[in-house]
Amino acid sequence: MDPKSWIRAKARISPYEAIFWIAAAVIPFVFFENYLSLAASVAVTALFCISLDMILGYAGIISLGHAAFFGIGAYTAGILSARGWGEPISGLLLAAAVTAAVGYIVSFMIVRVQHLALLMITLGLSFLLAELAISFDQFTGGSDGLQGIDTWKLLGIWKFSLWGHTAYAYALATLFVLFLLARRIVHSPFGLTLEAIRENPVRTTALGAPNHAHLRKIFTIAAAFAGVAGALLAQISETVSPEALGFQRSAEIAVMLILGGTGRLYGAILGAIIFMIARDQISGFYLQYWYFWIGLILILVVLFLPRGILGGLERLARLGRRA
Amino acid sequence: MSTLIAVLFDGFSYGMLLFLLSVGLSVTLGLMNFTNLAHGAFAMLGGYVTYALVESAGWPFLATLPLAFLATALIAAVFEAVLFRRIYKSGELNQVLLTIGVVFASYAVAAFFFGTVHHSVDLPDYLKGFVEIGDLKLPAYRIFLVIVALAVTAGLILFLEFTRFGAMVRAAVDNDKVAGGLGLNINAIFALTFALGSGLAGLGGALAIDILFIDPNFGFHILVPVLIVVSIGGLGSIWGSFLAAAALGIFDVAGKFLFPDFGPFLIYLFMVVILFFRPNGFFARR
Numbered sequence: 001m002d003p004k005s006w007i008r009a010k011a012r013i014s015p016y017e018a019i020f021w022i023a024a025a026v027i028p029f030v031f032f033e034n035y036l037s038l039a040a041s042v043a044v045t046a047l048f049c050i051s052l053d054m055i056l057g058y059a060g061i062i063s064l065g066h067a068a069f070f071g072i073g074a075y076t077a078g079i080l081s082a083r084g085w086g087e088p089i090s091g092l093l094l095a096a097a098v099t100a101a102v103g104y105i106v107s108f109m110i111v112r113v114q115h116l117a118l119l120m121i122t123l124g125l126s127f128l129l130a131e132l133a134i135s136f137d138q139f140t141g142g143s144d145g146l147q148g149i150d151t152w153k154l155l156g157i158w159k160f161s162l163w164g165h166t167a168y169a170y171a172l173a174t175l176f177v178l179f180l181l182a183r184r185i186v187h188s189p190f191g192l193t194l195e196a197i198r199e200n201p202v203r204t205t206a207l208g209a210p211n212h213a214h215l216r217k218i219f220t221i222a223a224a225f226a227g228v229a230g231a232l233l234a235q236i237s238e239t240v241s242p243e244a245l246g247f248q249r250s251a252e253i254a255v256m257l258i259l260g261g262t263g264r265l266y267g268a269i270l271g272a273i274i275f276m277i278a279r280d281q282i283s284g285f286y287l288q289y290w291y292f293w294i295g296l297i298l299i300l301v302v303l304f305l306p307r308g309i310l311g312g313l314e315r316l317a318r319l320g321r322r323a
Numbered sequence: 324m325s326t327l328i329a330v331l332f333d334g335f336s337y338g339m340l341l342f343l344l345s346v347g348l349s350v351t352l353g354l355m356n357f358t359n360l361a362h363g364a365f366a367m368l369g370g371y372v373t374y375a376l377v378e379s380a381g382w383p384f385l386a387t388l389p390l391a392f393l394a395t396a397l398i399a400a401v402f403e404a405v406l407f408r409r410i411y412k413s414g415e416l417n418q419v420l421l422t423i424g425v426v427f428a429s430y431a432v433a434a435f436f437f438g439t440v441h442h443s444v445d446l447p448d449y450l451k452g453f454v455e456i457g458d459l460k461l462p463a464y465r466i467f468l469v470i471v472a473l474a475v476t477a478g479l480i481l482f483l484e485f486t487r488f489g490a491m492v493r494a495a496v497d498n499d500k501v502a503g504g505l506g507l508n509i510n511a512i513f514a515l516t517f518a519l520g521s522g523l524a525g526l527g528g529a530l531a532i533d534i535l536f537i538d539p540n541f542g543f544h545i546l547v548p549v550l551i552v553v554s555i556g557g558l559g560s561i562w563g564s565f566l567a568a569a570a571l572g573i574f575d576v577a578g579k580f581l582f583p584d585f586g587p588f589l590i591y592l593f594m595v596v597i598l599f600f601r602p603n604g605f606f607a608r609r
Contacts, residue, residue, distance in 0.1 A: 062416050109599050115415060116358065117602035120554045124595040127547070131588040247543075251423060258420055292431030298424025302417045303409060 011187035020266075021176060028168060036164035037236075042276045043171035044232045049256050049268035050182050051225035056254070057262030058186055059218045060198030061110060064119050064250055065126030066226060069099045071245030072129065073227025075146065078234040079139060082148040088235050089155075092174065095231030096224040103223020107216040123247065130245040145241030149234060167236045174232060178225060182265060185221065194218055195263070255294055258301055261308025270310060325459045330577055336465035338572020339472030340534060343527035344545055345552040346479065346564045347520020353496045353559020353607075355513050357407065358415055361422040362524055363549060364429035364542035369395040369525025370532050371437060377444045384447055388529055395525025400518040407517075408510070426542045433539035441536040464533055471530065475523065479561055492516055496559040548575075551594050555604050563606030 001009070028039040048070055055061040073095035080091050106125060113121055133140045141147055153159050159166060185191050197204045197211050205211055234240045243249065252275070260271025282290050305312045348362040369391035376382040376390060402425070410417050450467055453460040483489035494502040495512050503509045528541065535541070552571055556563030571590070578586030598604075 056416070062419065064419070109595070113598065113602040115356075116352065116550075116554050116558070117598045117604075119358070119419070120550055121595050121598050123547070123550070124591045124598070128588060128591040128595065131585075131591065135584055135588065254420065254423075289431060291427045291434075295424040295426070295428030295431065298420050298427065299406070302413075302421040302424070303406075306413070306417065 007187060007189065007192070011183070017266075024172060029165070033163070036168045038276065038280055040164050040167040040171045040236055041233070042273055043168065043175045044229050044236070045253070045256070045276055046269040046272035047171075047175045047178060047232070048226055048229035049253055049260070049272045050179060050265055051222045051229060052253050052257050053262060053265060053268040054182060054186070054222040054225065055219055056257065057264070057267070058191060058198065059194045059215055061215065061219065062118060063110075063122040064247070064254075065122035065124070066222075066253060067245055067247070067249035068122075068126035068129050069103060069223040069226035070230035070233075070249065071126075071133065071240075071242075072102055073099045073230030074234040074240045074244045075133065075140060075230075076227070077231030078146045078149050078240040081150060081235065081238075082146060086150045088151055088170065091151075091235060092228050092231050095227045099227025099230075100220050100224035103227075104216070104220045106223070107219040110219055111212045111215045123250075126245055126247065126250060130242050133242045133245060140240075140242075145239050146234075147239070149238040149240070151235045151238060164236075171232055171236065174228065178228065179265065179269075182225070185218075186265065190214065190217075252294075255298060257308075259297060259308060261310035261312075264310055267308050267310045271308070274309075325457075328459060329461065330580055331573060332461055333465065334573030334576035335569055336468045336572070337534065337576055338569035339469050340527060340531055341548055341552050341572055342565050342568035343472055343475060343530065344524055345549040345556075345568060346475075346561060347517075347523045348549060349553045349556060349561070349564045350492070350496070350559060351513070351517050351520050352553060354492065354499070354516055355411055357411055358418040359407070359422050360419060360546060360550075361402075361425035361429070361542070362521070363544070363546040364426045365395050365399050365521040366524040366528035366531070366545055366549075367429060367433060367537065367539075367541040368398060368528065369522075370528035370537040370541060371433060372525065373529035374437070374442050374444055374532060374537060378442075384444060384450070388526060391529035392522040392526045395528070396518040396522030399521030399525075400514060403514050403517045408514075426546070429542050430539045433541075437539070439539055441538045442532070443536055444532050446533060468530055468534075471526075475526075476561070476565060483561070488512075488515075551590070553604075555594060555597055557604030557607030560604075560606035563604060567605070 024043075028036055032039065048066075051069070052063070052066050055063060055066075076095040076098045077091040080086075080094060085091070109121055110118065137144075186194075193204065193209050193214055196207075197209065197214060201211050230244060233244070256271035256275040257268050258271070259274060260269065261267030278293075279290065282293070301308065307314075344363075344366050348359060351357060351359060372391045372394045373384070373387040376387040377384055406421070406425075410421055446464060450464045452463055454463050454466060483493060491502070491507050491512050494505075495507060495509055499509050528537070528545075531537070531541075531545070535545075548571060552564055552567045555571075556565075556567035574590060574593075575586065578589060582589065
């Protein structure tokens with residue numbers, strides 16, 4: 001098979017994918033109307049998770065502070081809206097532009113360092129931003145969070161109501177569009193090169209791939225994705241607090257990604273769905289037990305399911321076919 | 324003048340606490356490249372051992388300290404043998420995730436046994452109050468803390484420089500493959516070092532109760548300063564950890580006086596800038 005048709009075959013849309021997206025668009029509206037705002041936050045989280053998957057799953061950049069970009073996006077859209085421009089889609093675009101610019105600057109630091117220094121720089125940057133968000137309280141509302149966000153009607157027609165019909169449709173549509181974009185990126189020669197860099201950077205250098213330029217590019221793109229996710233959350237919930245930038249969120253998103261499976265986009269979505277629904281159902285009772293289960297799941301997944309749920313299912317399917 | 328000295332001493336003693344909490348991680352990271360984010364959870368364990376013995380069993384505070392060290396070392400050794408040993412070769416991401424998982428679980432376990440509230444211990448009278456030197460008033464407990472930390476530092480350096488086991492550890496940190504090739508049992512050396520380093524964290528956790536309080540979040544909260552010390556000081560370097568811990572402690576306390584709004588911000592900024600130019604920290608042994 002020549003390379004072009006191999007890539008095309010890899011990128012072909014399978015019927016399962018179509019079924020999944022139709023189900024995502026129909027099931028919550030029809031069967032879980034009371035849970036539409038949860039569904040909207042699942043969609044937002046899935047988008048954020050896809051963003052982490054692009055840098056962690058595909059390019060192999062371990063970040064402990066990815067929520068920094070989520071938070072920047074949230075504050076950008078939130079402040080824009082609180083200052084009197086509540087049109088949602090332009091808010092998303094502005095958030096994407098701002099986070100992409102910050103991500104581009106940060107990416108020059110990221111590609112220079114590895115191991116502990118990489119962990120600490122990503123962690124340090126997110127803490128730094130959280131401190132800034134608390135200090136500049138005339139813009140951000142400080143530790144109380146940003147108040148006064150008013151999201152205008154979507155496309156001038158649909159109002160964001162308490163029930164979350166508009167919110168879910170809006171979040172899902174954004175997720176779908178950006179998912180298609182992410183899918184296009186990871187199935188391109190550029191995406192394949194990223195995977196090669198993750199597996200063996202020395203060899204890709206020898207093959208003539210500009211490692212650092214590629215990594216900077218995907219980091220910038222992923223930052224913009226995270227920014228859009230943050231902006232979505234700000235517009236839907238009409239509030240932003242410094243927790244949007246926090247380590248907790250960075251850690252949780254990594255848990256979801258690992259649970260679903262890295263480097264396959266759908267793993268990110270599946271992880272977000274399972275994690276968010278489980279938290280909604282369990283943490284109502286006792287928060288501390290919830291943390292116990294997260295810890296246990298992380299340990300078990302690392303030890304026994306290193307490619308996540310989807311990776312495990314794929315292996316089962318392969319075993320079944322062989323038997 | 325005496326206020327300045329008192330502030331500096333406060334910072335230095337906090338730095339010494341950080342040193343106790345982080346030196347074990349520095350050595351084990353340098354030895355095995357095992358990114359152990361659960362180090363803070365072991366520190367928390369030591370803290371709760373002391374708390375439980377003092378408050379429930381009525382032990383004197385000083386007598387609980389060796390036990391905090393031993394219990395933590397023992398449990399860390401179990402974790403190492405059962406859990407961590409399986410992932411030394413399986414990449415940084417897996418190490419980060421599994422050890423973070425341990426921290427999450429430790430939060431829940433601590434909250435289950437001790438509740439989510441802050442705990443402190445009742446210190447013996449001779450560690451309460453102040454010691455007056457001229458017109459200088461220094462807290463007795465912090466003097467005690469500095470003495471313990473300096474004693475531990477001296478002990479560690481003597482141990483590493485002048486014992487046979489210390490020489491093995493140094494050889495393994497410098498180059499584990501060659502050391503293994505010369506017949507050293509790297510895994511056993513690592514297991515023992517890991518237990519000792521975690522034990523020191525446990526001791527640090529016990530000593531931290533009076534300064535930071537102890538609650539189920541301790542494993543998370545202490546992780547960030549500990550990682551800053553380790554990454555700035557450089558992996559595997561005791562002096563590096565010592566200097567970085569002292570500097571961070573002094574800067575943290577002094578920063579609260581000088582720039583109350585921007586103290587933490589400046590610490591993270593310095594860390595990011597330093598790591599950008601010196602990704603291996605200042606005194607890395609490799």
